[in-house]
Amino acid sequence: MGFSFECQGQCSTTHARAGVFHTPHGVVETPRFMPVGTLANVKTVTPAQLKATGAQMVLANTYHLHLQPGEEIVEEAGGLHQFMQWHGPMLTDSGGFQVFSLSDMRVIEEEGVTFRSPRDGRMIHLTPERSIQIQNALGADVIMAFDECPPYPATYEAVAAATDRTYRWLKRCITAHQRPDQALFGIVQGGVYLDLRQQAARDLVELDLPGYAIGGVSVGEPAEFIEPIVKATAPLLPLNKPRYLMGVGSYREMAQAIAAGVDLFDCVIPTRLGRHGNALVKGERWNLKNAGFRRDHQPIDADCPCYTCQNFTRAYVCHLLRSQEALAYTLISIHNITELIRFTQRIRESILSDRFTTDFAHWLQPRGDR
Known part of the structure; x- marks a missing residue:
C-alpha cells in the first residue's frame, strides 16, 4: 500500500x-x-x-x-x-x-x-x-x-x-x-x-x-x-x-x-476541445468541422498511434461533426488525450537521453518568441 x-x-x-x-x-x-x-x-x-x-x-x-x-x-x-x-x-x-x-x-x-x-x-x-x-x-x-x-x-x-x-x-x-x-x-x-x-x-x-x-x-x-x-x-x-x-x-x-x-x-483541455470539434495536432488546434476537411482523406495526424488516427480520416470526422454525431466527440477526445500524453512521454524520453533543452527548445521559449 x-x-x-x-x-x-x-x-x-x-x-x-x-x-x-x-x-x-x-x-x-x-x-x-x-x-x-x-x-x-x-x-x-x-x-x-x-x-x-x-x-x-x-x-x-x-x-x-x-x-x-x-x-x-x-x-x-x-x-x-x-x-x-x-x-x-x-x-x-x-x-x-x-x-x-x-x-x-x-x-x-x-x-x-x-x-x-x-x-x-x-x-x-x-x-x-x-x-x-x-x-x-x-x-x-x-x-x-x-x-x-x-x-x-x-x-x-x-x-x-x-x-x-x-x-x-x-x-x-x-x-x-x-x-x-x-x-x-x-x-x-x-x-x-x-x-x-x-x-x-x-x-x-x-x-x-x-x-x-x-x-x-x-x-x-x-x-x-x-x-x-x-x-x-x-x-x-x-x-x-x-x-x-x-x-x-x-x-x-x-x-x-x-x-x-x-x-x-x-x-480538461483534450475532451473539452473534442466536444467542440477541435483536434490538437503538433501544437496546433484544428477545427475539423471546417469545409476544408470534407474531402481530406488523411488521418488527423499520420504520426499518431491512437485508435482514431489508425482507423479514420479527417473527412469522416468532419462528416460526423457536421451531422452532429456523438461519435465525433469520442474520436477527437481519444486523439487529443493521446496527443498530450505522447507530448509528456516524448519529454520524458528526451530527459533520459539529456536532449530535453535541444528537442523542446521551441516550447521552452517565452510566448511570442521564436
Missing part, C-alpha cells in the same frame, strides 16, 4: 527529471499528463479507450461526486476504481477549486465553505475534515488537501490571508485523514506573489507529505505569469516526492513547468 517516487534521470541544464511514482494501483511514469474524469468519467471516452491512449493516472472531483451520486454510493460499489472500472492510479481534487470557480454561490469562513448547490439549491457545507472524509470514502490513490484558491486579480493582503488559511486547513486535513492506502498531497497557494509562494512551499515541506501540488494557476492571470510562479516554487519542493501542477495542460506551460521540476499535470 506504499507510495514512493524515484528519479530515473535528470536534465543536466534544467530541473527537469524523469521518474516513477509508485501507488497501490500501479506506477505513473513522469512527467505525465493526467486526463480529467470529474464525475468518475472522462467525457465521451470508455475506460478501455482511455487505457489505450497511454493514460496511467486519472482524476475525479470530490465536490461534484458528493453532489451526484454521493460518496456513500461510490463506497458501496467498492470505491472509485470499481465504480468506474478504471483500475489504474486515481487522484481526487478536494473541492477547493470550486471555492474559486463557484465564487458567486459560496461563503468562506474559517470553519469551511458553504455552497449553494447548482443542482437543487440546497446548502452544502464543506470543511477540510468533510472533504477528507468524502475522499476517504471515494478511495482514490491520491487525495488533495482542501484549500482556498484565490482569484486573479486579488490584493496581496487577500492572497496572503487565503494562503495562510490554506495552511491551517491542511493541518486539519492531516488530522482528519484515516487511510494509509491514500496519499494526501498539500497544495502551494500564493497567487502571483512569489514571496507568498516560496513561504507557502517552505511551510508545506516541513509537514513531510507524500507529495505536493502547485495550485491557483490558470485562474485568469496572463499565461506568461505561470512560468515565474512555477520556477519560484517547484525547486523548493522535495526531490524525493512527486510535484503536481494543477489545471495546466497546454504544451508550452507543461514544457516550462517540467524544466522547473514538475512531474504531473491535469487539464
Whole structure:
C-alpha cells in the first residue's frame, strides 16, 4: 500500500527529471499528463479507450461526486476504481477549486465553505475534515488537501490571508485523514506573489507529505505569469516526492513547468476541445468541422498511434461533426488525450537521453518568441 517516487534521470541544464511514482494501483511514469474524469468519467471516452491512449493516472472531483451520486454510493460499489472500472492510479481534487470557480454561490469562513448547490439549491457545507472524509470514502490513490484558491486579480493582503488559511486547513486535513492506502498531497497557494509562494512551499515541506501540488494557476492571470510562479516554487519542493501542477495542460506551460521540476499535470483541455470539434495536432488546434476537411482523406495526424488516427480520416470526422454525431466527440477526445500524453512521454524520453533543452527548445521559449 506504499507510495514512493524515484528519479530515473535528470536534465543536466534544467530541473527537469524523469521518474516513477509508485501507488497501490500501479506506477505513473513522469512527467505525465493526467486526463480529467470529474464525475468518475472522462467525457465521451470508455475506460478501455482511455487505457489505450497511454493514460496511467486519472482524476475525479470530490465536490461534484458528493453532489451526484454521493460518496456513500461510490463506497458501496467498492470505491472509485470499481465504480468506474478504471483500475489504474486515481487522484481526487478536494473541492477547493470550486471555492474559486463557484465564487458567486459560496461563503468562506474559517470553519469551511458553504455552497449553494447548482443542482437543487440546497446548502452544502464543506470543511477540510468533510472533504477528507468524502475522499476517504471515494478511495482514490491520491487525495488533495482542501484549500482556498484565490482569484486573479486579488490584493496581496487577500492572497496572503487565503494562503495562510490554506495552511491551517491542511493541518486539519492531516488530522482528519484515516487511510494509509491514500496519499494526501498539500497544495502551494500564493497567487502571483512569489514571496507568498516560496513561504507557502517552505511551510508545506516541513509537514513531510507524500507529495505536493502547485495550485491557483490558470485562474485568469496572463499565461506568461505561470512560468515565474512555477520556477519560484517547484525547486523548493522535495526531490524525493512527486510535484503536481494543477489545471495546466497546454504544451508550452507543461514544457516550462517540467524544466522547473514538475512531474504531473491535469487539464480538461483534450475532451473539452473534442466536444467542440477541435483536434490538437503538433501544437496546433484544428477545427475539423471546417469545409476544408470534407474531402481530406488523411488521418488527423499520420504520426499518431491512437485508435482514431489508425482507423479514420479527417473527412469522416468532419462528416460526423457536421451531422452532429456523438461519435465525433469520442474520436477527437481519444486523439487529443493521446496527443498530450505522447507530448509528456516524448519529454520524458528526451530527459533520459539529456536532449530535453535541444528537442523542446521551441516550447521552452517565452510566448511570442521564436
